[in-house]
Amino acid sequence: MRLLRSGLLSAVVLVVLASFGEVAPAGATSSEEAPVVQEITTLLHPGLNEVGWVSEETASSALFDALPELIAVSAWDASERRARRALRGKYEELPTLKPGMGLWLRIGGSVSVEWTRPVTADGILLSLQRGSNLIAWTTSGEVANALSKFEGAVTGAWRWDPARRAYARYELDSSTAAGGLPQPQPGEALWVSASKTVHWWQPGTDRPELVFLDGVSEGKQDELIEDMEIIRAAYAEYFGVQTSAFTAYIGGSVEAIAPAYRQVTGRELPDVITRADPPETCGTVSSGAVFVLTYCAGIPSFTGKGATHILAHEYFHVLQQQLASDRGTEGPTWLLEGTALYAEHLASETFDPYSARQAASWGDGMLGNAIRRAATHWSEFPISLPDIETYSAFHTAEGIFGTYDHYQVALLGAKWLADRAGEQALADYYRLLPSVDHWHDAFESAFGISIADFYEAFATYPDELGPRNRVRGVVNGPDGGPLEGVRVTAHRLSLHGYRDYDARSFREAPIDVETWTDEHGAFEMWVRPGRYFFVVSRADPKPAIVDGALPDTHVSERECDLAIRTDRGLTGWSGPRESSDLYELVGTTNIWAAITIPSNVASFGRSFCAEP
Structure with a gap:
């Protein structure tokens, strides 16, 4: 590996001479083409x-x-x-x-x-x-x-x-x-x-090799080949580093990628991928090769670009490893994963139309939305960054949402560091690792703060991102009994002023917070100030589109406008429609509601605002 550092134009190009993962399993198709000499x-x-x-x-x-x-x-x-x-x-x-x-x-x-x-x-x-x-x-x-x-x-x-x-x-x-x-x-x-x-x-003519295994359609193959080049360009311009010297094995199931992983690494797939069905972890990097599942529980499938998100995440891990040589896994696992998640979300506006629409409509894309979601859940996470420094702790420590908690806290850590030292510092840390005795030294050089001082400063960071409001309630079934495992999501309409929904814009609304009811049918979530549409779903279908707005009702001393919207033929949330008896206000911004899901629909919702 050779790294061309600052020259007369301060050009930075990462070039790796050895390519990994050259074994293509039988029956696989590959994007590799003969090199073109121009x-x-x-x-x-x-x-x-x-x-x-x-x-x-x-x-x-x-x-x-x-x-x-x-x-x-x-x-x-x-x-x-x-x-x-x-x-x-x-x-x-x-x-x-x-x-x-x-x-x-x-x-x-x-x-x-x-x-x-x-x-x-x-x-x-x-x-x-x-x-x-x-x-x-x-x-x-x-x-x-x-x-x-x-x-x-x-x-x-x-x-x-x-x-x-x-x-x-x-x-x-x-x-x-x-x-x-x-x-x-x-x-x-x-x-x-x-x-x-x-x-x-x-760009030049070199491309990474993408090996497509069972379960990946030709259309998805073409899409991922194109998206890979978009991601390489985005990371090159965001972080000043890129490489084409790796192979990505992409399959539609664990069974599809397991033989390729075994051939390349000589090992079985890690437990973080195989322990759940469907898998919660959708990709990994080993022996310089990338392995990606196009379908698993952890993929944001609603965007249509879930597999590209995983590819973007794992490609950043490739860059981390190649920049740090054989010391890529040194240092905190939360930093390894948090920076990869940050990079994935940052680049999403370039390859994911959903994120691009968010950026155009709301002023930021998936990165801003992910930061808000993580900060909103902050008080619920039972872990802190020092708790998840090691690989074992990161992937096994219990959280209320499994390891989802760990990724969200890690993302906030990466965001804090990027705000302090710039986004390129997220890659500079790995670039510095080969030249220092201990990862603490690379951390302080890249981010301008010691790890101990960072942990102390970060302890209050999510609370500094702004106030939060509590929304809690109970979901009952048609028979009046509590429903367990019902999904409740808060979709942000706007941070600045009200914007009505129509069928098109509803699908573009980002989910800020999601939670599920417990055995008593109860749920609780925290949201940042703004206007939201709440959807309650017994399953996870496309949310119902709502219409028929009723008159606004003031529900707090700060005159937060409540716009009730309900499906045709539904009574909506139980209780009087225009009475404060429906809401138990805790302070001036927290609300409580009892909700009954009618037997003939899968989901419904209504919108209100949560002002600071």
């Missing part, structure tokens, strides 16, 4: 030329050997904001050319020269520094489109016109270039101005 030919004119270095890392002297007409090569050091130059026989200032560099080549003589060189298959990850950057252009398409994803962080782009011997600026808000300047071709270079440091992934 070449680029550039016409170099006498005088100054601006080009991109798109080949493997190479000594500067090799470029002079390949181009007898070359007089000088220069590159821009964005970190130090100065040019570095190499002359024939004098390479000390610029000894190495690295993928992603933009270069000035001064060609002697009076005749143009054709220069052909290979393109690296690994892809190029650029780290644009604040200020000016001279970078290689390896992609195709329009400059404005390629840079639009940085949402204003990239403020300008210029291209050298050798015929005019001048720079022309691209208009980043349109597809045309100033002065009729054409769009750049792969292998050319651009000057790019940035207002802050951003990562930019330009």
Whole structure:
């Protein structure tokens, strides 16, 4: 494994030379294709030329050997904001050319020269520094489109016109270039101005191998192949690291992936996957290979992208292991799992339309929703981060929702650290592990706080995220007796102001909190301030769409508007519809309700707000 650290463009690319999991079980299909070797030919004119270095890392002297007409090569050091130059026989200032560099080549003589060189298959990850950057252009398409994803962080782009011997600026808000300047071709270079440091992934031809086992349809295979590249790009740009050197085995059941796991690792599947039916744990990483179930209890199937979520989670574990070499499992298991869950949710807006719609409608996607859910449940979790440092404790300690508790607390820990040190620090911790004596040292270097001080500061963190409100009640059946195991979910309508539901928007509403009734039919949940729609389900079908709003009723001193909505033909929640007798207010924001599920429906609900 070799890690290309900060160079003249501070490019960061993780390249692993050895691929794991090369055994494909009989009957499996694979996404692996023959490697494609690409070449680029550039016409170099006498005088100054601006080009991109798109080949493997190479000594500067090799470029002079390949181009007898070359007089000088220069590159821009964005970190130090100065040019570095190499002359024939004098390479000390610029000894190495690295993928992603933009270069000035001064060609002697009076005749143009054709220069052909290979393109690296690994892809190029650029780290644009604040200020000016001279970078290689390896992609195709329009400059404005390629840079639009940085949402204003990239403020300008210029291209050298050798015929005019001048720079022309691209208009980043349109597809045309100033002065009729054409769009750049792969292998050319651009000057790019940035207002802050951003990562930019330009993919190559290398891809991880995805081996599809029984139970994965052709349509799902195509979808996962496409989604894998979206995830790689997202992690590269969020965390400054990527790799294609792994194999993923994807199957529709434990029986499908067990033989592949045995072939690759020489062991049986771990107990965390096999101990429940259906499995609660949906994926694992071992011997550098990823194993994913496309269906299990832990997959968020309502988004239609459940398997991609698991693939994203396990891919981050691959990055952790490869960054940390053989020390990837050192340190707290809550940090290992919490950062992977954070990364999965963070990237979900790029591959999951459900999360993207949440972000567009509510201002954040699954990450923000997951943080709120975890913080809301905080007081219910019977564990703390120090309790789940070890692998054994994390996966065996009892919680009210099994190991779901542990993942949620771990996610909050990762969120606290990302807020303090930045999201890239979540990967930097694993990058630092090989160079320290103890994981405590890597933790303090990456996050700027000792583990002891972090635990002390984190103890009150979820409460700092805002107030909570208690909702409790009893669910009875048609005969009046209590129902055990009924699912109650709180769907957030809005954090800022009321928004009516229709059939379309209801399916887009995120679930903030869920719980189940006990043997007495009782339930209790805590929700953050906002407006919610509550659904009560004896099974887990698609929730019923509601209509027929009744007049608003004030139910607290803070005049929280209560909008009762019920299914046609249902009496709704038991008790008077417009009477405070229906609610036992604890303080001013907590409510109690008795609920009766009619015999002819699976679920129903109503909405109200819980103001701070």
